Amino acid sequence: xxxxxxxxxxxxxxxxxxxxxxxxxxxxxxxxxxxxxxxxxxxxxxxxxxxxxxxxxxxxxxxxxxxxxxxxxxxxxxxxxxxxxxxxxxxxxxxxxxxxxxxxxxxxxxxxxxxxxxxxxxxxxxxxxxxxxxxxxxxxxxxxxxxxxxxxxxxxxxxxxxxxxxxxxxxxxxxxxxxxxxxxxxxxxxxxxxxxxxxxxxxxxxxxxxxxxxxxxxxxxxxxxxxxxxxxxxxxxxxxxxxxxxxxxxxxxxxxxxxxxxxxxxxxxxxxxxxxxxxxxxxxxxxxxxxxxxxxxxxxxxxxxxxxxxxxxxxxxxxxxxxxxxxxxxxxxxxxxxxxxxxxxxxxxxxxxxxxxxxxxxxxxxxxxxxxxxxxxxxxxxxxxxxxxxxxxxxxxxxxxxxxxxxxxxxxxxxxxxxxxxxxxxxxxxxxxxxxxxxxxxxxxxxxxxxxxxxxxxxxxxxxxxxxxxxxxxxxxxxxxxxxxxxxxxxxxxxxx
Amino acid sequence: xxxxxxxxxxxxxxxxxxxxxxxxxxxxxxxxxxxxxxxxxxxxxxxxxxxxxxxxxxxxxxxxxxxxxxxxxxxxxxxxxxxxxxxxxxxxxxxxxxxxxxxxxxxxxxxxxxxxxxxxxxxxxxxxxxxxxxxxxxxxxxxxxxxxxxxxxxxxxxxxxxxxxxxxxxxxxxxxxxxxxxxxxxxxxxxxxxxxxxxxxxxxxxxxxxxxxxxxxxxxxxxxxxxxxxxxxxxxxxxxxxxxxxxxxxxxxxxxxxxxxxxxxxxxxxxxxxxxxxxxxxxxxxxxxxxxxxxxxxxxxxxxxxxxxxxxxxxxxxxxxxxxxxxxxxxxxxxxxxxxxxxxxxxxxxxxxxxxxxxxxxxxxxxxxxxxxxxxxxx
Numbered sequence: 055x056x057x058x059x060x061x062x063x064x065x066x067x068x069x070x071x072x073x074x075x076x077x078x079x080x081x082x083x084x085x086x087x088x089x090x091x092x093x094x095x096x097x098x099x100x101x102x103x104x105x106x107x108x109x110x111x112x113x114x115x116x117x118x119x120x121x122x123x124x125x126x127x128x129x130x131x132x133x134x135x136x137x138x139x140x141x142x143x144x145x146x147x148x149x150x151x152x153x154x155x156x157x158x159x160x161x162x163x164x165x166x167x168x169x170x171x172x173x174x175x176x177x178x179x180x181x182x183x184x185x186x187x188x189x190x191x192x193x194x195x196x197x198x199x200x201x202x203x204x205x206x207x208x209x210x211x212x213x214x215x216x217x218x219x220x221x222x223x224x225x226x227x228x229x230x231x232x233x234x235x236x237x238x239x240x241x242x243x244x245x246x247x248x249x250x251x252x253x254x255x256x257x258x259x260x261x262x263x264x265x266x267x268x269x270x271x272x273x274x275x276x277x278x279x280x281x282x283x284x285x286x287x288x289x290x291x292x293x294x295x296x297x298x299x300x301x302x303x304x305x306x307x308x309x310x311x312x313x314x315x316x317x318x319x320x321x322x323x324x325x326x327x328x329x330x331x332x333x334x335x336x337x338x339x340x341x342x343x344x345x346x347x348x349x350x351x352x353x354x355x356x357x358x359x360x361x362x363x364x365x366x367x368x369x370x371x372x373x374x375x376x377x378x379x380x381x382x383x384x385x386x387x388x389x390x391x392x393x394x395x396x397x398x399x400x401x402x403x404x405x406x407x408x409x410x411x412x413x414x415x416x417x418x419x420x421x422x423x424x425x426x427x428x429x430x431x432x433x434x435x436x437x438x439x440x441x442x443x444x445x446x447x448x449x450x451x452x453x454x455x456x457x458x459x460x461x462x463x464x465x466x467x468x469x470x471x472x473x474x475x476x477x478x479x480x481x482x483x484x485x486x487x488x489x490x491x492x493x494x495x496x497x498x499x500x501x502x503x504x505x506x507x508x509x510x511x512x513x514x515x516x517x518x519x520x521x522x523x524x525x526x527x528x529x530x531x532x533x534x535x536x537x538x539x540x541x542x543x544x545x546x547x548x549x550x551x
Numbered sequence: 552x553x554x555x556x557x558x559x560x561x562x563x564x565x566x567x568x569x570x571x572x573x574x575x576x577x578x579x580x581x582x583x584x585x586x587x588x589x590x591x592x593x594x595x596x597x598x599x600x601x602x603x604x605x606x607x608x609x610x611x612x613x614x615x616x617x618x619x620x621x622x623x624x625x626x627x628x629x630x631x632x633x634x635x636x637x638x639x640x641x642x643x644x645x646x647x648x649x650x651x652x653x654x655x656x657x658x659x660x661x662x663x664x665x666x667x668x669x670x671x672x673x674x675x676x677x678x679x680x681x682x683x684x685x686x687x688x689x690x691x692x693x694x695x696x697x698x699x700x701x702x703x704x705x706x707x708x709x710x711x712x713x714x715x716x717x718x719x720x721x722x723x724x725x726x727x728x729x730x731x732x733x734x735x736x737x738x739x740x741x742x743x744x745x746x747x748x749x750x751x752x753x754x755x756x757x758x759x760x761x762x763x764x765x766x767x768x769x770x771x772x773x774x775x776x777x778x779x780x781x782x783x784x785x786x787x788x789x790x791x792x793x794x795x796x797x798x799x800x801x802x803x804x805x806x807x808x809x810x811x812x813x814x815x816x817x818x819x820x821x822x823x824x825x826x827x828x829x830x831x832x833x834x835x836x837x838x839x840x841x842x843x844x845x846x847x848x849x850x851x852x853x854x855x856x857x858x859x860x861x862x863x864x865x866x867x868x869x870x871x872x873x874x875x876x877x878x879x880x881x882x883x884x885x886x887x888x889x890x891x892x893x894x895x896x897x898x899x900x901x902x903x904x905x906x907x908x909x910x911x912x913x914x915x916x917x918x919x920x921x922x923x924x925x926x927x928x929x930x
Contacts, residue, residue: 234716296896384626
C-alpha cells in the first residue's frame, strides 16, 4: 500500500523556503553596508521579519522598502541629528514588525480572493483579521482590541450614516427629487470611515464623483449634503455643484470631481501647501495631510503616475487611496490594466505602499494610522490599495448587467457594517442596544436631512451670475462705462450681460 | 411590409450580413423591416440608431475602420450608440480602452497616420479635454506640418453640450473651441438624417473630423426618407441645410437648438413672422454662402447656440454676416447663447443658463419690431 503523500512539507524544507531569496537579501544588505553603515542592523531585523511572516518574502515589505529610502541622509528635509532619526526609526520599526508578525500568526488561513482570474493579491495586510475570533473562546484581552468603545461606536455610526444616506439618495432619485448623475457608495464605507475618521478638520480630502460619503465622513452635515443633491440654495455649494461636486472649505473637502484623476493633483497641491507653510512660511502646528480617494480605473490615468512621482520626489504629506472595487462602469479592472496589483505601482516610484482589505474598517484604520503618521512626520506619501466593492451599479442609471451575481454575493457577505457590528458585539465593546440606538439616531438624521432639503428654497434667479469670479469685476465693464457688477440689476438676471 | 419580408428573405439575410442587396428602394424597404426597431407606421429612426447603423455599415464596407473608446464594447456604449458592434465585429475592431484619454487618443492618431481609420469615442467631449493636445497638435496640424505627406483620417465623436442636471464639468459646448482650429473638420448633426449622412461622410473623410453629437437628441425619433437609409447615403461636409423656409427672419443654429428654433418658428408663424431656420450641420467649414444668402433674403439675423457667448460660434456667424451682407441688414444682428457661467446644478438655475424657446421667441419679436422699446420687448 502506498503511503499517502504528506499534506504538509516536512519541517526542514519549510525553513529552507527562504533559501532562493537569500541572494536578493544579501544584495540588499551588501548595498546598504557599502553605502550606509548605520542602517545595516535595522535592515537585518526587518528582513528577518519578512521571512518570518506569511507574506512571500520576494515581495519585500513595502514599508521596509520605504524605510531604506528614508534612511538616506540626503534630501532637503534633514532631521536635526542622525541619532534622533535612527532612534525614531528603530522604535517605529519595532512597532511595525509586531504588526507584520501579527499578520503572520493570526491570519494563517486567508480566504482566497476569488473575484475572477484568481490573481494573487497577497501582500502585507495589516494586523488581526477582524472576522477571526481567538480560538480559545474566552474574552479577548482588552489590550488586544483594536478600538476603544468610543472609537468603535464612532466608526459604526459613520458607516451607518453613509449607508443610510446613500439608500435614501436612491429613493429620492427614483421619486424625482434628485437628478443628473448620482453615484452611490454602498459597500465601500469602510474605506471612507477608516481613513477620514483619523483626520482633523484642518486636513484635506479630495474625491471623485462618488463623494457623498467622503463629505459626510469629513464632517459636512447631512442636511447640507442632501440639500445640495436636491439643488437647493442651502446646500454645501448653494445648489451650484451637485452630486459630483461637493466642496467645503470649512471641512477641508476640496471636491468632488467629475473627471476621474482630477482630484489627485489637487490633493497633492494641498499637501504641497502644507509643506510650504511649514518650511517657507514657518507656521507652527501639526502638518495638515491630504488624502486623495480614487478608483481602480483612475490608476491607469496619466495624472496618477505624474502625481506619484512628484509626491515622492518632494516628500509631500499626501496619501493616495485606491478604492479598488474592480469595476469602472462596465469595464473590469482585469480587462483594462496590464498589472492589476495597483499597490505595486508605488515602489516603482520609491513610494511606500500597502494593500489592505477595504471591506474591513479596522484593518483599513490600522494602515491609515501608519500612513497618516508618516505623512504628518514629513516622511512622505503612501499609496494604499483598498480592496473593496460597490454593492450598487456605477450610478443610478447603470443597469449593472456585467457583474457576475456570484461576485456580488461574495462581497455582500463581507459587508463592512455587518463585520464591524460582529466585532463590536463579539468582543463585548458595545451592546446590541447601543448599536440599535445608533441606527435609530441615524435614521432620524437622514429623515431630518430630507425634510430640510425639501423645505429649502431653490436658488434665486440672482444666484446664476454670482460666484463666477471671486472678484466680480471679472465680468468686465458694461456699455455705460461702469463695471457690470455695479449695476444693481446685474445679478438679478434682468441686466444684459 | 410582411409580404416584402417573406419575398425577400434572401435579400434580408444578405443585408443583415452587411451587403447592399438589390436596387435602392426595395433594399431600403427590406432593411427597414429587418431592423426590428423601425416603427411600423413609417420610416422613422432615432439619432442613436442612425449613428449605430452608419458606423455599422462603414465598418462592414471597410475593414480598416475600427472603434475605440471607454465602454464601447461589452457595455454596448455608454449611451448605447455602439450597441451590437462588439458582437458583430469582435474585440479586435471594437476596443474597450482603459480610462486613458490622452493615451488612447494619441494611439488613434498614430494608427490613422499609419493607414487605419479609427473612430475614437469620448464619453463626453468634456473628457476630450484630457486629450485635446492630441486632437489639435497631433491630428489637426499634422497634414500641414508634414507638407501634405501624412494625413490623419480619424473621427472623434461623442456627446457635446448640456444634458440634464449633470453640472459644470459635464455640460460644456466645445463647438467654438474646435471650430477655431485649422486642419479639423467639425460636424454638428441635428436629426437622424444628419447623423447618418454626416457620420458616413466623416468616416470616409481623409482628415480629422470632430463629430459633436448631443446626448438629449440620441433618443429622439425623426422621419427619414428611403434615400437616407441607403448604405451609400452621405451628406456633403460644409453644406448647411434650410430646415424651414421663411421671409422675415433668419435663425442660424446647430444641434439641439435647431429643434428649439423650429418650435419657435411655429409659434412665430401664428403671429405672422415667417422664420427661416438654417441648420449649420458643419461648424468648420462654415457654410457662409448659405447663411449670407438667407440673410440677404430676409434681412434679419438671429444666431442661437448653447455654448458661452464670448468667442462663440454665433460671434463668428455675426462677424461673417456683417462683413459680407451689411447693406442687406434691416436690424442689428443678434445672438442668443448660453449664460456666461459654468453650468449650475440646481434645476431652475440650469434652465436659466441655457436658451429656451421663449427666449428665441422674444428675441425674434424684438428684432422684427425694432421700433419698440427694448425693455418692453424683453418683458
